[in-house]
Amino acid sequence: MDLGFDVVSLPETDHVAVGETAPDFTRPLVGPEFWEDRSLASVVDGPTLLVFHPMDGAFQTTYMYNELDERGWVDAVDVVGVSISSPYEHAGLLADRGDGVRAFSDPSAAVAADYGVTHDIDGMAGVTECRPAVFLLDAARTVQYAWVADEHPAFPEYDAVEDAIDALVE
Incomplete structure (x- = not known):
């Protein structure tokens, strides 16, 4: 099949692994009505x-956010995105999809680098973005x-993510 x-x-990649503490960071966090600098530590309360x-x-982002909407995970856990896109772009994304999701703006990809999830885009000198990744955190x-x-491209194993969410919130 020709894709x-x-x-x-x-x-x-040496990414953050199960059992490790997710690195804290502060970046603009975009919600449905405004954005402000927030730390991950201030967001994670469950x-x-x-x-x-x-x-x-x-x-890939469109499909991931459509799946987040379809599965309704925001009813069980706080769902927070991270990408190199600007707060303005995140506001547009969240207006179209990702109901109940907030998103951190990481234009320098420094957060992605701290998590070990960067991806250099072929043919675009100096442009690094997040590779798709999912981390389920406890409180x-x-x-x-x-x-x-x-x-690339790849998508999370959505059923496995859902099983992990179910196990954590039970």
């Missing part, structure tokens, strides 16, 4: 799904579940 694009293997995704508008920011893409 119209190449599937590219991504290099191995089970939190941290979703790293490519730039807003990328087909202490301990990673309870982690999935990081090892190829």
